[in-house]
Amino acid sequence: MSAKIDTSLPTVNARIYPRGGLDVLSRDEVARLRDASTGMHDLLRRCALAVLTSGSASDDPRAARELYPDFDIQVHQQDRGVRIDLAHAPAMAFVDGEIIHGVADLLFAVVRDLAYTAIELRADSGRDLESTDGITDAVFGLLRNARILHPTEPNLVVCWGGHSISRDEYVYTKQVGYELGLRGLDICTGCGPGAMKGPMKGATIAHAKQRQRRSRYIGITEPGIIAAESPNPIVNHLVIMPDIEKRLEAFVRLGHGIIVFPGGVGTAEEILYLLGILLREENEGLPFPLIFTGPSASAPYFEQIDKFLRLTLGEAATSRYEIVIGDPIAVAKRMAAGIRKVRENRIAHKDSFFFNWSLKVPVEFQRPFVPSHEAMATLDLHHGRKPHELAADLRRAFSGIVAGNVKEDGMRRIEAHGPFEIHGDPGMMQSLDALLRAFVEQRRMKIAGEYKPCYRVLA
Known part of the structure; x- marks a missing residue:
């Protein structure tokens, strides 16, 4: 050069x-x-x-x-x-x-x-980009072209969480990453700063101590968000998916388990995406370890998330995740144990270790959602729907807010037409508004500067 x-x-x-x-x-x-x-x-x-x-x-x-x-x-x-x-x-x-x-x-x-x-x-x-199988095949093709599909033992932990988190929360993500790394687990995140960087940073030290020389720190992003969340320097495998839906599917197809740290609307979107899939009957018996965790000071955050999920998706949703507060070692041990069950299940069902073909992802979770003002206003956020159907629309609502916050196209729409309007069941909207207000008050929407809401919640 x-x-x-x-x-x-x-x-x-x-x-x-x-x-x-x-x-x-x-x-x-x-x-x-x-x-x-x-x-x-x-x-x-x-x-x-x-x-x-x-x-x-x-x-x-x-x-x-x-x-x-x-x-x-x-x-x-x-x-x-x-x-x-x-x-x-x-x-x-x-x-x-x-x-x-x-x-x-x-x-x-x-x-x-x-x-x-x-x-x-x-x-x-x-290519068939309208059917479930066709879209999943496209996700597989992108990941294979990126050369990150390796037939190794299951050991990839996806870590979700916010780019704007407190110092204590960031340190905690590093501690969890360190404990995961000591147990030979690799890390996959959204590739940005904050809770996406911390687990990778902690794991690098642990992998060095364990003399693990071929560690993977995978960052999965998409064009609309990469400029707002530049890859952190630890990422050694970067993949740019064409849209948020394929990015989310890549996470759940690649990962053998998922840890959720404190975050904002993007993290809530990810939670709703995964739970909406896991709550379907086809995925009922599929092992997929999912742990929500943070330092002791983050306990109220997860209490509010848990309350929101119970109100919207029902008590059945709580069986698909566990909350562990202030204990990085316990998180790593439970995740390692959960991944061993994933390994046993993949062997029993002759599924690959490197791509979760058995997971059934319905097309409503795969088709790209363009968050226009009309599309946001017509989301069906009411009780009485099946949990996975409601989760799909709630996911779209949070996706729209992410777009209005940090994606250039979404920011232009807000500047031109004002905030998105979100309508729904009064109780649900009250809970949603409380959750979003908490994100704002805890500065989870923006790294620096004052946050101006890009949405209005209306009952």
Whole structure:
């Protein structure tokens, strides 16, 4: 790689030659990545800038572009491979004129995943993206192309939680990650800061102590959120799914168990997604360890989450999760025991260790939800529905709030038309409003600055 440093600004112009999975891209793939008319090049630019500012403390998707307005990326197909040209790239991604190896890996992942999506999931690709099996096959294809499907023993723990958490909560996530790492468990998160970084950081120390040399720290994101939650520096396998629904399915297909730390609306969305699936009859006997945990000070947070889930989804939902407060060792032991049951079940049902084919994900949890004002206002949030059906619409409500908070398209809609309006059963809306108000008061909606709600809850 050759690099030319611009001494007047903290930026770098660089030429990079990827190795490994990006040795070869077709001319069609490269052409699509450079196509400005479809918006693909702008998407590539936004995602690339996010990984080049890895570790950023901002959760405003427009902040990086304002700091680096002249940044650009061009991908070139050559006879002997691929070349990536960076113009006015953030200097923080370089040391002595050389791009940091971990950042380069994340950058290559961006190009790889966007190129795959542009070709394999385009409208005329011939793929069935309307049926359950077709969408699951697309998720599998994306993960396989990213080379993270390995036929190893079940050991992958998905950790969900907020990007804006307190210092005590962050330290706790590291402690849990450390205990998981001591037991040989790898970590998968949403790849950002806060509760997505802490478990990985704790696990790195434990893996080093155990001399575990091939540890996986998988970050799964999607284009709408990566700019607001830049990958943390520990991620060594980054996957960009095309939308939030495929991202969520990737988590539950890859992971052998899930730990939920304190978070905001995004975390609530993830909880409702998983419980909505696990509450279906087809998944009733499927082992899937799910633990809610945080430090002692977070007990009221989980009490409120538990109360909300009981009110909306019923008492049956509580059988699918357990709450452990202030005890990282107990969390790790219970998760390890739960994953052993998952292993036994996969063997008994001849299911793969690396992709959970047995889990039945209904199409209403798979089809992308576009949170327009009309779509948010017409969500059916009333009692009397089956728990998994109500969970699907509640998940969409939280997804819309996430979009209004941190996704550029959603933020534009709010700026143009005002807050989303959410209607439903009075008791349910009262509980939802209380939960959202608590997120705001506990500063779980925003890393910095004052939070202005992007929603109104109406009975």
